[in-house]
Amino acid sequence: MDEQTIQSIVNSVLRELGEHSLPAGQVTRVQPQSNGSQQNNPPAYKPSEAAGSKAEVKDQSQGLEDLSLDKFVHWNGIENGHNDSVNSDMVKQTAARVCQGRAGPRPRTRSLLRFLADHSRSKDTVVKEVAPEWLEQQNLWEVQTCVTDKSEYLRRPDLGRKLSDEAKKTIGERCKKSPQVQVVISDGLSTDAVTNNLEEIIPPLMKGLESAGFTVGTPFFLRYGRVKAQDEIGNLLQAEANLLLIGERPGLGQSESLSCYCVYKPTEKTVESDRMVISNIHTGGTPPIEAAAVIVDLTRKMLEQKASGLKMKR
Template identity: 40%
Template sequence: MKPPAPPPLSLTRLRELTPARVGLGRSGASLPTAALLGFTLDHARARDAVHADFDVGALMTGLNDLGLQPLQVSSQVRDRRDYLRRPDLGRMLDPESRRALESHGKASGQLALVIGDGLSPTAVNIHAVELVRRLQLAAGLIDVGATVIASGARVALGDEIGALVGARMVLMLIGERPGLSAPDSLGAYLTFAPRIGRTDAERNCISNIHRAGLSYAEAAYRIAWLVREGLTREVTGVALKDESGGIPPQLGAP
């Protein structure tokens, strides 16, 4: 005899398990006022995150305090409207930035760290410096060479930057496309042997880094594992699976 099936989850229980909009109810043919106002507010926050100012000054100060000496570069986009309409321009350095990196010469470290505004400057402003600090603790002996702050950046901009500074691997921290439940989500992309023309299949991504998502400690642990393994195996992307096993309990601080 089969055991009885467990009772279905109530909508109240489902709402406790996810930030998704579940069981909002209705008022006539429309949403209840509270649900509609909540949706409108979250949508406004997501739009604000896309158009927020990229606080390069605070990032420069924070990274300098961590012992890093960041360089500042820009993509070929002229403004935020240009960034949203022309993703291709966000993947290429402007001529002045390219010349600056060429004159800077090759960095000594194996890993180039690039911090770009992406689709949510808000996420980078809030999370990037603290994640880098945690990454320094988790990465141990990984030798970070050039550190670059890139405005108007898409993920692939890191490929050109990494190639110019002679890095074996590039780590790009960038603001992810805002969602209605997470306008400040940060992503981390790792690419071995960066060069123009790399595809997304050749990258590893750790995403959803924010206060209600992946913690700084766990994100730093996973990124450090991927960096070490990627440098050892000389590969990233679909050929490198995250087998870190999750963060050990003793490192589980938020």
């Protein structure tokens, strides 16, 4: 490929980037240096000020802005839209990645950085641990499943469904026996879901259950828990209704979603169709206080009908 062809390709790419006043320029071939002399290369190409302002390039010494700011989350990346207000309104109405725009076949840089940031946030909440100090502040004691650490929890879901021998002993010693309702909190796959929502959902939930006239068991925290673990807990305490608040698998940009799994008289024979779930509990979904009221009402129906899941009449 000759130099003229290469220069033509370079100019074509620069036009796509918004450059129209292109320097003549030339392709520089790197040659081996001899006798210690430096090679005199022409200066590197520098975009014009117009192109820089269009790409919103800022002083690099200031570093990148926080990608969690609202202006990045609700960013309209479509340029010269036929009706830009429609696109902007769409962006504000959903957390989905709409109106991101394209740079040829690739996503825009800002869109890609947001994706990478959200992905990192989702991974972080999975591997983080709920601090024992935080549990003490919430007046919660903890037990653990047969999982030994977070790495094993992710690799062995089966171990997260079983209580350790020590957990069984502690629950038997510290929990009220045969309550109508037993509340359990677990980290699950999102630490942020527990730490960000628990203070808002537990007080109205416990108060609502008591106001409804139910005898409520001793709430506690289950570390490295899976949903199936509530069956063993319910069977161990002989609770009529078991409510498990657990962190859900995070999505991109949403790592704080809590769910409540409800089941009537769970046993080792309980199947998933016996369970009901209220999901998407967080400030951007179902508000925790509202979710608490829904859970109380659902618990009342379960105890009245002595059933849950597909066995319960709607």
